[in-house]
Amino acid sequence: MPYRVHCMVCAGTGCVSNRSLDVREALEREIRKRGLQEEIQVVTTGCNGFCAVGPLMVVQPDGIFYQQLTPKDIPYLVEEHFIKGRPAQKLMYTPPEAPSPIPRMSDIPFFKHQRLIALRNRGLIDPEKIEDYIARDGYQALVKALTRMTPEQIIEEITRSGLRGRGGAGFPTGVKWRKVREASGEPKYIICNGDEGDPGAFMDRSIFESDPHSVIEGMLIGARAIGARHGVVYIRNEYPLALERIQIAIQQAREYGLLGENILDSGLDFDISVTRGAGAFVCGEETALIASVEGRLGDPRARPPYPSEYGLWGKPTCINNVETWANVPPIIMHGADWYSQIGTERSKGTKVFSLVGKVRNTGLVEVPMGITLRELIYDIGGGIPGDKKFKAVQTGGPSGGCIPAGMMDQPIEYVAPDGKREARDYLDLPIDYESLTDVGSMMGSGGLVVMDEDTCMVDVARYFLAFTQDESCGACTPCREGTKLMLDILNRIVEGHGTMDDLRALEEIGWVVKQTSLCGLGKTAPNPVLTTIKYFRDEYVAHIEAHKCPARVCRELNTYRIDPVICVERGHGCGVCRRECPEKAIFGEKNQPHRIDPALCKKCGVCVDVCHFNAVIVE
Amino acid sequence: MPKLKIEDLARIRDQARRSTLLREGAGRVKIIVHLGTCGIAAGGRNIMAAVLRELEERNLEDVLVSTSGCAGLCSREPMMTVEVLGQAPVKYVDLTEGKVREIFAEHIVGGRIAERYALAVGSERAM
Structure with a gap:
């Protein structure tokens, strides 16, 4: 039945x-x-x-x-x-x-405001059943590419669609494919970059988990276009479920003869192997990733030569991100004209974002390019929880920057598609590759971290820099030494020992690291610091000169005291804080106001966490 | 598993789509079996089983089956509503498994409303 x-x-x-x-x-x-x-x-x-x-x-x-x-x-x-x-x-x-x-x-x-292309099958299929994918017209784009299109036509279609690399840099996919096709050297390779390392980002993982065959089909079409016989899916080992599903999918595709020799009697030979990454952030950089696939240490090298000429095993290699590959079958199926009508002038199609942080509806969303931050954060994200004020949004992960909330007195100049110039609020900025770069951030792979008034921007910059500093491979001096110096300065500032000279040095070192580092990791690592200094300089100054953290996040800079009236009238001097204080810095009797001895207080903040009556005041 | 040819791919798609089309919520016909307390007491579950059996025997791919609660006319249960895309919904009452078979033949496949079992064409106005 x-x-x-x-x-x-x-x-x-x-x-x-x-x-x-x-x-x-x-x-x-x-x-x-x-x-x-x-x-x-x-x-x-x-x-x-x-x-x-x-x-x-x-x-x-x-x-x-x-x-x-x-x-x-x-x-x-x-x-x-x-x-x-x-x-x-x-x-x-x-x-x-x-x-x-x-x-x-x-x-x-x-869901209402989303438009699904890369995630077209999410929630509609069982990702472990190839039949479910086929039922949704899966592998029909491959049939079209094999029977009705020449490799040149495929590349032309992808070029005209305006698809750009979804891993972050936004390089035109069709141009890359053509370069690899025209490069001399055999065999040619295809790589799917699934080394998604940004904190809080899970676009690629989700595509692997919900629709792994869309990646395989995209790679097959790419193989036909550039003339490759072998592909590699590089996926981090911290994604056990995604890893399992792509492996199952590859196995099923092999059993059906959709991978292997003479695929669908077309003469195309192509197979995919899986390489597991050990979780080094730098391996998301293409040359480091290739080194890792070859079994070497995941160190980046200087480009050129680009992988399109000298890639895996020294051969021409086409490396694209998971989301890029997943976009390929619908473009071939429905055509470049269909795809290019979605999005903005320079950025076509849709983008998947992971919406996280201080926003009600955290999750994974796919929206047309050109959507505004306001629509993303308020219409889809449902706004900021707890009636807090929206402060900033961080795009592009640890390599990206912070964009401040509506600074109405400092509107930005926006050039509309018809050439008209107008002043716009930051929140009404249409998101595409260029507009984000213009404000000092970047698209990155699509992480969006929303921050509210309780977020300290200095602390945020320090968090991201601590991440990139830790992940820096050490191959080049600016990144290795520069990020370390910057992190030291930031640590001094959040502990209240920073000086205004430190702030100047921070900016200067930041620019040097940005301009002189070997690979994308170092070139972008200072972005969170530089953008927060640009837009939230007063917060840095408050930390340095007033020794205050305006968001009251940096505990070293806070002072703690107990409101005697609240403590007695609401809490009846319950004494929880006194018992829990690890430094025994709180004194008081039952039914009497309690008091913190500032000389003994180590500013750990436990008293704030344990007080049921909000009697502990942080200043 | 023998290697696929292009025709096989289309065959698998058509076969698999039969079971997954439902997830897209798109169908030519939607059948709603009323399964309130009254409907269940009057034998609505058997009507549901009969509907699903018909779907299988007739190999219908474009018919969705849904359930709803009491329609407010408990004395005429079991009831079902048949909604052909683009046409007003038809409510059938006092159903038996035999009537379900006839309604399938005449209305769902044949396209003619089985008037002798129909209560009314159209729905109440809401709000």
């Missing part, structure tokens, strides 16, 4: 961490118990994107969206929805301002 209902249970890493597999098991058990196993199918999908409210499930064909499920909810859900036919309202999603739950996924603002 055919199934009447499909339960699409999300099994992306986010939902799995929140025990979605237990939910799935409970669901399967309950469905059997109720004798519905012939009518209702449970499907495990990749990341749905709305990670903030996981574990989640979409019930098709009606598209009912259930969220924050636990195994305990399942008997009720099955009884109400599948037996009585009443979708269970209390398990649905209610946006903060909405009066009632929104039953259908397509009506939820988080």
